[in-house]
Amino acid sequence: MTQTITLNVNGQALKAQAEPRTLLVHMLRDELNLTGTQVGCDTSQCGACTVLLDGRAVKSCSVLAVQAEGHKITTIxxxxRDGTLHPVQQAFWEKHGLQCGFCTPGFVMTTVELLRDNPDPTEDEIRHALEGNVCRCTGYQNIVAAVRSAASALRGSRRPGAAVSGG
Amino acid sequence: MATLFGSGIKRREDPRLLTGRGTYTDDVKLPGMLYAAFVRSPFAHARVRSVETKRAKKVAGVVAVYTGQDTKDRVNPVPCAWNVPNCDLRTPPHPLLAYEKVRYVGDAVAMVVAESRAAARDGVDLVDVDYEPLDAVVNPEKATGKEAPQLHADVPGNVAFTWKVSGGDPAKTFAEAAVKVELRLLQPRLQPTALEPRAAVATWNDAMGQLTLWVTSQNPHIHRFLCSVMLKVPEHKIRVVAPDVGGGFGSKIPGYADEALVCFAAMDLKRPVKWTEDRSENYKVTIHGRDHVEYVELCGTKDGTITGLRTRVYAGLGAYASTAAPGIPTILHGLMYSGPYTIPNIEGTVYGVYTTTTPVDAYRGAGRPEATYLIERLVEVYARKIKMDPVVVRRKNLIPKDKFPYTVATGITYDSGDYQGALDKALGMLDYKAFRAEQAKARKQGRYLGVGVTTYCEICGLGPSQVAGAVGFGGGLYDSAVVRVYPTGVVRVYIGGKPHGQGEETTFAQIVADEFGIPIENIEIVAGDTEATPQGWGTYGSRTTAVGGPAVKLAADRVKEKAKKLAAHLLEASEADLEWKDGKFVVRGSPDQAKTFGDLALMANVAWNMPPGVEPGLEASAFYDPSNFVFPFGTHICTVEVDVETGRVKILRYIAVDDCGPQINPMLVEGQVHGGVVQGLGEALQEIAVYDEDGQLLTGTMMDYAVPRASQMPKIETASTVTPSPVNPLGVKGIGETGTIASVPTVVNAVCDALAPLGITHIDKPLTPATVWAAIQQAKGGAR
Known part of the structure; x- marks a missing residue:
């Protein structure tokens, strides 16, 4: 028994079909072919499935697809925008904040939320904020460096008169 | 022209991965695709009386249900591919689906194939299996005991092999030694936890008799071979594609039953089939690492010269011998018992033991972390016994820089090293003397500070194929590259390895860009598709840069030689008069007389005017087989403070000085060290796979298995020394595993050093607060 869900994904209004038991992550991957959002565990521990729901970072394995009805979802x-990486993506690239890349979309989405709430986090605050995301490759050090670098870039772009970057 | 070799440029694989445009196996979607799910044993050891599939077959959307009886005559068991000689190795068959007995929790007994993932799961719930439970045994030492349940009819005492190594005269040395120390060490089982679970998508072209498999693989050519064996399909009719792979750490080397069964279902049903394990399935079924119980001894003189080392090791293999399993605790472990030291007398006995647990195979470091750990723990305990500074003892026994190549007592020859140089650099970064003074002061205040040092070397860059054959590895260990130049001067390089995060799409392009004097944007590195890439042996054992890198260089050299012939012909000059300058062949003394790489690419591909006897086209392949392994080395130092009230270990500083020879991309080298060290810190401080006595895995989810988090890990200070390897033309050594190899004893040494005033000499890892606290209580109780 599927239901029709009306939602906005990455700025596009659309309708999707899902069973009541379908998880948001499965709807994104299987129905909407947005395979950048990953599944790395089955206990809401790894954070690879993190997306923004109305701007808040959520683990899309812990949200039912039907709960997204009427909401705005942003995925990796x-x-x-227009072929230009988001400052957080750019910083992960420059600081070598990824290796196999599987956890990366989740880290990037979590970071986007973190830096909106706290534009200049300390290293401890960054490490604490990233506790819900697991990376097995990088040892986190370059991820932390990337978040700091992104924070600095975003603060620069938020100066009066400068364009505000997404997320 | 500035070279790219040595430059920390940004990775070329990142834009797709950062934007969600990578393709991992589970992202592959084919028309008409079915989904598989497995019925897995909830018992560690049981007879399978019957498997009833009637109810499952009635579930809406279920297309087929297969049992072991259905498949046993149509497929072959999972093969073991490292048949280590001279150790009486016994590798009983591992059926793809169990039909007589299950031997670990997770052993598959049936496969359900359905129109959707959910329907397949619904079907799994309705397969009725009648089990007759048998006794379990999870500890490899206990499994060799007389009372232990027997897993396999033809493996008495559950001993899969008894492997020995010796050099010098260990019996005499130990009998006459002035100082002896011994330890019983546990090297617990670990769960590799590549963040991407394993997955497989198979499709069968019935008319062509052709199978295509997308799979989470570190070595697609090995998977092609293993699938051919299991499925009885000729190798040339199988295409294996490993697309983006989300981490491996060894766990995506082996051939697995479930992956082959997905192929079987696709062939039988003539529709594409997908299966992706979930994390709890991954923890039960994907290989584990380590699992040693070790009895180890070291002897030496009173003034700090190590003269002998002896071991007796029980290495758990799990229920069956996985693809490379027998080689890990033997060839990659026992042959490294000399570490970076001149230990003239060595003797080791390793028992490979079957237990009713998940199979154990290569996990980051694979055998060398276990060797380094036991050596470094023994050196530390020895130094304490003779009341010498452990750094002084290490320095005294390190192989001197002018003795390379150096053959150790186990018979292998180390290529190059400057072990003292790395030690000095690391000690300088810490200011070792100042820390010892700080430690002494802290002790007076009742604070427990410690410093741990590890000097290590390791064997990697696997390896010469002749040696592979001699040690029973069921394949070669060369690697390969095809460099193909297009008419417009752009290049594709097809490699035999399969990087999955290490960054060779970037580093190999750096090599080629330098060789041809062209922008790196004009080069693509292609890996992972057996249809396109030459026979290679995969990415593991820190071999891709050290073995695949030279293959790329050699193939590029061959292309350039041919381009030079063509340039000489077109310029009407002799080859001897040409020089390569700024990306052009120039006639010496006539700078106007020149042909760029682009000119030659075009002229070779159109072939309007080739030199006599020279074929059209501009491409070359190379199969590079190294003459030896390579041996990276270094010194890691860690300082800690232990809270004796809670047992909590706080890392104050972590310093890693590693030498992997010249670095193609220092930023990526540093990334490998960070990741490796943190994986080792996980092993040292918090990771452990726990089974109960009945063989139930208690750490079966990410809520229970303690993978390191950002908030738990320290900042790592890295530095390097550069000692080229004489083995390969690039001088490079592997760096993928050194961090894991060195960091585990470094931390344990630091904690034991901190707690030395309490009389504590050893605590088995992982050093969780509970474990450390218990050791402190025991020590205090003992002192009373």
Whole structure:
């Protein structure tokens, strides 16, 4: 028994079909072909499935697809604008904040939320904020460096008169 | 022209991964695709009386249900591919689906294939299996005991092999030694936890008799071979594609039953089939690492010269011998018992033991972390016994820089090293003397500070194929590259390895860009598709840069040689008069007389005017087989403070000085060190796979298995020394595993050093607060 869900994904209004038991992450991956959002565990521990729901970072494995009815979802595919990487993506690239890349979309989405709430986090605050995301490759050090670098870039772009970057 | 070799440029694989445009196996979607799910044993050891599939077959959307009886005559068991000689190795068959007995929790007994993932799961719930439970045994030492349940009819005492190594005269040395120390060490089981679970998508072209498999693989050519064996399909009819792979750490080397069964279902049903494990399935079924119980001894003189080392090791293999399992605790472990030291007398006995647990195979470091740990723990305990500074003892026994190549007592020859140089650099970064003074002061205040040092070397860059054959590895260990130049001067390089995060799409392009004097944007590195890439042996054992890198260089050299012939012909000059300058062949003394790489690419591909006897086209392949392994080395130092009230270990500083020879991309080298060290810190401080006595895995989810988090890990200070390897033309050594190899004893040494005033000499890892606290209580109780 599927239901029709009306929602906005990456700025596009759309309708999707899902069973009541379908998780948001599965709807994104299987129905909407947005495969950048990953599944790395089955206990809401790894954070690879993190997306923004009305601007808040959520683990899309812990949200039912039907709960997204009427909401705005941003996935990793929706961050870059007109071929320009989001400052958080750019910083992860420059600081070598990824290796296999599987956890990366989740880290990037979590970071987007963190830096909106706290534009100049300390290293401890960054490490604490990233506790819900697991990376097995980088040892986190370059991820932390990337978040700091992104914070600095975003603060620069938020100066009066400068364009505000997404997320 | 500035070279790219040595430059920390940004990775070329990142834009797709950062924007969600990578393709991992589970992202592959084919028309008409079915989904598989497995019925897995909830018992560690049981007879399978019957498997009833009637109810499952009635579930809406279920297309087929297969049992072991259905498949046993149509497929072959999972093969073991490292048949280590001279150790009486016994590798009983691992059926793809169990039909007589299950031997670990997670052993598959049936496969359900359905129109959706959910329907397949619904079907799994309705397969009725009648089990007759048998006794379990999870500890490899206990499993060799007389009372232990027997897993396999033809493996008495559950001993899969008894492997020995010796050099010098260990019996005499130990009998006559002035100082002896011994330890019983546990090297607990670990769960690799690549963040991407394993997955497989298979499709079968019935008319062509052709199978295509997308799979989470570190070595697609090995998977092609293993699938051919299991499925009885000729190798040339199988295409294996490993697309983006989300981490491996060894766990995506082996051939697995479930992956082959997905292929079987696709062939039988003539529709594409997908399966992706969930994390709890991954923890039960994907290989584990380590699992040693070790009895180890070291002897030496009173003034700090180590003269002998002896071991007796029980290495758990789990229920069956996984693909490379027998080689890990033997060839990659026992042969490294000399570490970076001149230990003339060595003897080791390793028992490979079957237990009713998940199979154990290569996990980051694979055998060398276990060797380094036991050596470094023994050196530390020895130094304490003779009341010498452990750094002084290490320095005294390190192989001197002018003795390379150096053959150790186990018979292998280390290529190059400057072990003292790395030690000095690391000690300088810490200011070792100042820390010892700080420690002494802290002790007076009742604070427990400690410093741990590890000097290590390791064997990697696997390896010469002749040696592979001699040690029973069921394949070669060369690697390969095809460099193909297009008419417009752009280049694709097809490699035999399969990087999955290490960054060779970038570093190999750096090598080629330098060689041809062209922008790196004009080069693409292609890996992972057996249809396109030459026979190679995969990415593990820190071999891709050290073995695949030279293959890329050699193939590029061959292209350039041919381009030079063509340039000489077109310029009407002799080859001897040409020089390569700024990306052009120039006639010496006539700078106007020149052909760029682009000119030659075009002229070779159109072939309007080739030199006599020279074929059209501009491409070359190379199969590079190294003459030896490579041996990276270094010194890691860690300082800690232990809270004796809670047992909590706080890392104050972590310093890693590593030498992997010349670095193609220092930023990526540093990334490998960070990741490796943190993986080792997980092993040292918090990770452990726990089974109960009945063989139930208690750490079966990410809520229970303590993968390190950002908030738990320290900042790592890295530095390097550069000692080229004479083995390969790039001088490079592997760096993927050194961090994990060095960091585990470094931390344990630091904690034991901190707690030395309490009389504590050893605590088994992981050093969780509970474990450390218990050791402190025991020590205090003992002192009373």
């Amino acid at each position: 595919e929706g961050l870059a």
